[in-house]
Protein backbone atom coordinates (compact mmCIF):
# COMPACT_ATOMS: atom_id res chain seq x y z
CA UNK A 1 0.00 0.00 0.00
CA UNK A 2 2.78 2.37 0.90
CA UNK A 3 4.48 1.44 -2.31
CA UNK A 4 1.36 2.17 -4.35
CA UNK A 5 0.88 5.35 -2.40
CA UNK A 6 4.48 6.34 -3.04
CA UNK A 7 4.15 5.67 -6.72
CA UNK A 8 0.94 7.69 -6.85
CA UNK A 9 2.70 10.61 -5.25
CA UNK A 10 5.57 10.42 -7.71
CA UNK A 11 3.14 10.25 -10.67
CA UNK A 12 1.30 13.23 -9.24
CA UNK A 13 4.48 15.20 -8.82
CA UNK A 14 5.56 14.41 -12.40
CA UNK A 15 2.18 15.61 -13.65
CA UNK A 16 2.55 18.73 -11.51
CA UNK A 17 6.03 19.41 -12.90
CA UNK A 18 4.76 19.00 -16.48
CA UNK A 19 1.89 21.34 -15.68
CA UNK A 20 4.28 23.92 -14.24
CA UNK A 21 6.71 23.58 -17.14
CA UNK A 22 3.86 24.05 -19.56
CA UNK A 23 2.40 27.03 -17.74
CA UNK A 24 4.60 29.94 -18.92
CA UNK A 25 2.46 31.58 -21.59
CA UNK A 26 4.00 29.99 -24.66
CA UNK A 27 2.33 31.47 -27.69
CA UNK A 28 0.38 29.09 -29.91
CA UNK A 29 2.19 28.24 -33.13
CA UNK A 30 0.96 30.24 -36.12
CA UNK A 31 -1.97 28.72 -38.01
CA UNK A 32 -0.48 28.05 -41.43
CA UNK A 33 -2.30 26.59 -44.45
CA UNK A 34 -0.54 25.34 -47.57
CA UNK A 35 -2.62 24.58 -50.64
CA UNK A 36 -1.08 21.47 -52.29
CA UNK A 37 0.69 18.50 -50.72
CA UNK A 38 4.24 19.21 -52.05
CA UNK A 39 4.13 22.78 -50.72
CA UNK A 40 2.61 21.55 -47.48
CA UNK A 41 5.48 19.08 -47.17
CA UNK A 42 8.10 21.82 -47.45
CA UNK A 43 6.21 24.02 -44.98
CA UNK A 44 5.77 21.10 -42.56
CA UNK A 45 9.54 20.53 -42.64
CA UNK A 46 10.21 24.19 -41.85
CA UNK A 47 7.71 24.12 -38.95
CA UNK A 48 9.00 20.85 -37.43
CA UNK A 49 9.21 21.18 -33.64
CA UNK A 50 7.02 24.29 -33.63
CA UNK A 51 3.62 23.31 -35.01
CA UNK A 52 1.70 21.53 -37.73
CA UNK A 53 0.78 23.11 -41.04
CA UNK A 54 -2.67 22.50 -42.45
CA UNK A 55 -3.18 21.07 -45.99
CA UNK A 56 -6.01 22.60 -48.02
CA UNK A 57 -6.22 20.14 -50.94
CA UNK A 58 -5.92 16.55 -49.80
CA UNK A 59 -6.83 13.47 -51.79
CA UNK A 60 -7.14 13.03 -55.55
CA UNK A 61 -8.15 16.57 -56.46
CA UNK A 62 -6.50 18.92 -58.94
CA UNK A 63 -5.90 22.55 -58.01
CA UNK A 64 -6.79 23.39 -61.62
CA UNK A 65 -10.47 22.69 -61.03
CA UNK A 66 -10.94 22.85 -57.26
CA UNK A 67 -13.75 24.73 -55.53
CA UNK A 68 -13.71 25.80 -51.89
CA UNK A 69 -16.27 24.35 -49.44
CA UNK A 70 -17.70 26.75 -46.81
CA UNK A 71 -15.51 25.01 -44.17
CA UNK A 72 -12.41 25.76 -46.29
CA UNK A 73 -13.42 29.43 -46.47
CA UNK A 74 -13.63 29.51 -42.67
CA UNK A 75 -10.20 27.83 -42.31
CA UNK A 76 -8.69 30.37 -44.66
CA UNK A 77 -10.29 33.27 -42.80
CA UNK A 78 -8.88 31.98 -39.48
CA UNK A 79 -5.34 31.33 -40.76
CA UNK A 80 -2.33 33.45 -39.82
CA UNK A 81 -0.69 32.59 -43.14
CA UNK A 82 -1.90 30.96 -46.37
CA UNK A 83 0.87 29.70 -48.64
CA UNK A 84 -0.17 29.17 -52.27
CA UNK A 85 1.42 29.17 -55.69
CA UNK A 86 -0.66 31.92 -57.20
CA UNK A 87 -3.68 32.87 -59.29
CA UNK A 88 -2.73 30.78 -62.38
CA UNK A 89 -2.95 27.60 -60.28
CA UNK A 90 -5.33 28.22 -57.37
CA UNK A 91 -7.77 30.64 -58.98
CA UNK A 92 -10.29 29.72 -56.25
CA UNK A 93 -8.13 31.63 -53.72
CA UNK A 94 -8.02 34.95 -55.54
CA UNK A 95 -11.25 36.22 -53.98
CA UNK A 96 -10.84 34.82 -50.42
CA UNK A 97 -7.29 36.24 -50.21
CA UNK A 98 -8.13 39.60 -51.72
CA UNK A 99 -6.79 42.18 -49.26
CA UNK A 100 -5.11 39.52 -47.05
CA UNK A 101 -1.76 41.37 -47.25
CA UNK A 102 0.93 39.55 -45.28
CA UNK A 103 -1.53 36.80 -44.33
CA UNK A 104 -0.87 35.25 -47.71
CA UNK A 105 2.31 34.25 -49.53
CA UNK A 106 1.99 33.79 -53.28
CA UNK A 107 5.13 31.99 -54.42
CA UNK A 108 4.82 33.13 -58.03
CA UNK A 109 5.39 36.67 -56.72
CA UNK A 110 8.68 35.76 -54.99
CA UNK A 111 11.46 37.10 -57.27
CA UNK A 112 13.97 34.40 -56.22
CA UNK A 113 11.63 31.74 -57.64
CA UNK A 114 12.07 33.14 -61.12
CA UNK A 115 8.70 32.04 -62.49
CA UNK A 116 8.67 31.93 -66.30
CA UNK A 117 5.96 31.46 -68.96
CA UNK A 118 4.85 28.05 -70.19
CA UNK A 119 6.80 26.41 -72.97
CA UNK A 120 4.22 25.82 -75.65
CA UNK A 121 5.69 22.35 -76.20
CA UNK A 122 4.62 22.73 -79.84
CA UNK A 123 0.96 22.45 -78.88
CA UNK A 124 -1.69 24.80 -80.13
CA UNK A 125 -3.15 27.22 -77.61
CA UNK A 126 -0.58 28.97 -75.47
CA UNK A 127 -1.53 30.31 -72.09
CA UNK A 128 -0.69 33.72 -70.77
CA UNK A 129 0.98 34.23 -67.39
CA UNK A 130 3.70 32.29 -65.59
CA UNK A 131 3.80 28.49 -65.49
CA UNK A 132 2.70 27.74 -61.90
CA UNK A 133 4.32 24.28 -61.55
CA UNK A 134 7.39 25.70 -59.81
CA UNK A 135 7.47 23.16 -56.96
CA UNK A 136 8.54 20.35 -59.29
CA UNK A 137 12.03 21.86 -59.55
CA UNK A 138 13.98 21.00 -56.36
CA UNK A 139 16.31 23.97 -56.81
CA UNK A 140 13.28 26.27 -56.82
CA UNK A 141 12.03 24.30 -53.79
CA UNK A 142 15.06 25.65 -51.90
CA UNK A 143 13.88 29.16 -52.80
CA UNK A 144 10.36 28.22 -51.63
CA UNK A 145 11.79 27.12 -48.27
CA UNK A 146 13.70 30.41 -47.94
CA UNK A 147 10.58 32.46 -48.74
CA UNK A 148 8.51 30.48 -46.23
CA UNK A 149 11.14 30.88 -43.50
CA UNK A 150 11.41 34.62 -44.08
CA UNK A 151 7.67 35.09 -43.77
CA UNK A 152 7.21 32.70 -40.82
CA UNK A 153 10.07 34.35 -38.93
CA UNK A 154 8.38 37.69 -39.39
CA UNK A 155 4.98 36.58 -38.07
CA UNK A 156 6.47 34.32 -35.37
CA UNK A 157 9.88 35.78 -34.35
CA UNK A 158 10.01 33.63 -31.16
CA UNK A 159 10.55 30.53 -33.28
CA UNK A 160 12.71 32.09 -35.99
CA UNK A 161 15.85 30.21 -34.89
CA UNK A 162 14.06 26.85 -35.19
CA UNK A 163 12.64 27.74 -38.60
CA UNK A 164 16.10 28.76 -39.83
CA UNK A 165 17.80 25.63 -38.50
CA UNK A 166 15.13 23.45 -40.13
CA UNK A 167 15.47 25.34 -43.40
CA UNK A 168 19.25 24.86 -43.50
CA UNK A 169 18.68 21.15 -43.04
CA UNK A 170 16.02 20.88 -45.74
CA UNK A 171 18.03 22.96 -48.20
CA UNK A 172 20.97 20.55 -47.86
CA UNK A 173 18.66 17.63 -48.51
CA UNK A 174 17.11 19.32 -51.54
CA UNK A 175 20.53 20.08 -52.99
CA UNK A 176 21.46 16.39 -52.60
CA UNK A 177 18.14 15.40 -54.18
CA UNK A 178 18.88 17.67 -57.15
CA UNK A 179 22.24 15.95 -57.66
CA UNK A 180 20.69 12.48 -57.40
CA UNK A 181 17.93 13.28 -59.92
CA UNK A 182 20.47 14.73 -62.37
CA UNK A 183 22.63 11.60 -62.15
CA UNK A 184 19.63 9.29 -62.56
CA UNK A 185 18.15 11.09 -65.59
CA UNK A 186 21.31 12.06 -67.45
CA UNK A 187 21.52 8.78 -69.47
CA UNK A 188 17.93 9.12 -70.80
CA UNK A 189 17.49 12.91 -70.87
CA UNK A 190 17.71 13.28 -74.65
CA UNK A 191 14.78 10.93 -75.41
CA UNK A 192 11.54 12.81 -76.25
CA UNK A 193 8.32 12.04 -74.34
CA UNK A 194 4.72 13.17 -74.11
CA UNK A 195 3.42 14.38 -70.75
CA UNK A 196 -0.22 14.31 -69.82
CA UNK A 197 -0.48 17.98 -68.94
CA UNK A 198 1.91 20.87 -69.22
CA UNK A 199 3.31 20.60 -65.69
CA UNK A 200 6.92 19.60 -66.28
CA UNK A 201 8.53 22.64 -67.88
CA UNK A 202 10.65 23.63 -64.87
CA UNK A 203 11.62 20.03 -64.15
CA UNK A 204 12.47 19.33 -67.79
CA UNK A 205 14.64 22.44 -68.19
CA UNK A 206 16.47 21.68 -64.95
CA UNK A 207 17.49 18.20 -66.13
CA UNK A 208 17.69 18.74 -69.88
CA UNK A 209 14.66 16.55 -70.66
CA UNK A 210 12.90 16.76 -74.04
CA UNK A 211 9.11 17.09 -73.73
CA UNK A 212 7.70 16.69 -77.25
CA UNK A 213 4.17 17.68 -76.38
CA UNK A 214 1.24 17.45 -74.01
CA UNK A 215 -2.20 15.91 -74.31
CA UNK A 216 -3.65 18.76 -72.30
CA UNK A 217 -2.17 22.22 -72.09
CA UNK A 218 -4.95 22.92 -69.65
CA UNK A 219 -6.18 19.83 -67.80
CA UNK A 220 -9.67 21.31 -67.53
CA UNK A 221 -10.08 21.19 -71.30
CA UNK A 222 -10.06 18.11 -73.47
CA UNK A 223 -7.27 18.14 -76.03
CA UNK A 224 -8.39 19.26 -79.48
CA UNK A 225 -8.46 16.97 -82.51
CA UNK A 226 -5.36 18.69 -83.93
CA UNK A 227 -3.36 18.07 -80.76
CA UNK A 228 -4.36 14.42 -80.66
CA UNK A 229 -3.51 13.95 -84.35
CA UNK A 230 -0.13 15.63 -83.94
CA UNK A 231 0.78 13.51 -80.91
CA UNK A 232 -0.41 10.34 -82.65
CA UNK A 233 1.91 11.26 -85.57
CA UNK A 234 4.86 11.63 -83.19
CA UNK A 235 4.13 8.18 -81.83
CA UNK A 236 3.61 6.43 -85.17
CA UNK A 237 6.76 8.08 -86.59
CA UNK A 238 8.70 6.59 -83.70
CA UNK A 239 9.82 10.02 -82.48
CA UNK A 240 8.29 9.40 -79.09
CA UNK A 241 8.43 6.08 -77.30
CA UNK A 242 7.03 7.11 -73.96
CA UNK A 243 3.94 8.96 -72.70
CA UNK A 244 2.88 9.73 -69.16
CA UNK A 245 -0.54 9.64 -67.55
CA UNK A 246 -1.42 11.31 -64.23
CA UNK A 247 -3.62 10.05 -61.40
CA UNK A 248 -5.82 13.18 -61.36
CA UNK A 249 -6.93 13.00 -64.96
CA UNK A 250 -8.71 10.65 -67.33
CA UNK A 251 -6.07 8.55 -69.13
CA UNK A 252 -8.32 7.13 -71.88
CA UNK A 253 -7.04 9.54 -74.56
CA UNK A 254 -3.47 8.42 -73.91
CA UNK A 255 -4.48 4.77 -74.02
CA UNK A 256 -6.36 5.33 -77.30
CA UNK A 257 -3.27 6.81 -78.96
CA UNK A 258 -1.08 4.05 -77.56
CA UNK A 259 -3.30 1.26 -78.89
CA UNK A 260 -1.37 -0.82 -81.41
CA UNK A 261 1.72 1.40 -81.13
CA UNK A 262 5.08 0.66 -79.52
CA UNK A 263 4.39 3.34 -76.91
CA UNK A 264 5.31 2.80 -73.30
CA UNK A 265 3.03 4.45 -70.77
CA UNK A 266 4.47 5.74 -67.52
CA UNK A 267 2.78 7.54 -64.68
CA UNK A 268 3.76 10.91 -63.26
CA UNK A 269 2.12 12.54 -60.29
CA UNK A 270 2.74 16.28 -59.95
CA UNK A 271 0.92 16.48 -56.59
CA UNK A 272 1.55 13.30 -54.60
CA UNK A 273 -2.14 12.40 -54.27
CA UNK A 274 -1.34 8.82 -53.27
CA UNK A 275 1.27 9.77 -50.70
CA UNK A 276 0.93 10.43 -46.99
CA UNK A 277 1.07 14.22 -46.46
CA UNK A 278 3.94 15.41 -44.28
CA UNK A 279 7.62 16.38 -44.28
CA UNK A 280 8.74 13.30 -46.26
CA UNK A 281 6.23 13.69 -49.11
CA UNK A 282 8.22 16.15 -51.20
CA UNK A 283 11.32 13.97 -51.57
CA UNK A 284 9.25 10.80 -52.03
CA UNK A 285 7.25 12.48 -54.80
CA UNK A 286 10.26 13.73 -56.74
CA UNK A 287 12.07 10.42 -56.40
CA UNK A 288 8.99 8.51 -57.64
CA UNK A 289 8.61 10.80 -60.67
CA UNK A 290 12.32 10.50 -61.41
CA UNK A 291 12.13 6.69 -61.34
CA UNK A 292 9.02 6.74 -63.56
CA UNK A 293 10.81 8.91 -66.12
CA UNK A 294 14.03 6.88 -66.00
CA UNK A 295 12.08 3.61 -66.43
CA UNK A 296 9.80 4.80 -69.23
CA UNK A 297 12.47 6.63 -71.22
CA UNK A 298 15.00 3.90 -70.53
CA UNK A 299 12.64 1.29 -71.96
CA UNK A 300 12.20 -0.78 -68.83
CA UNK A 301 8.87 0.71 -67.67
Ligand SMILES: [Zn+2]
Pocket residue numbers: 064133197198199270
Ligand atom coordinates in the same frame (compact mmCIF):
# COMPACT_ATOMS: atom_id res chain seq x y z
ZN1 LIG B 1 -0.93 21.49 -63.39
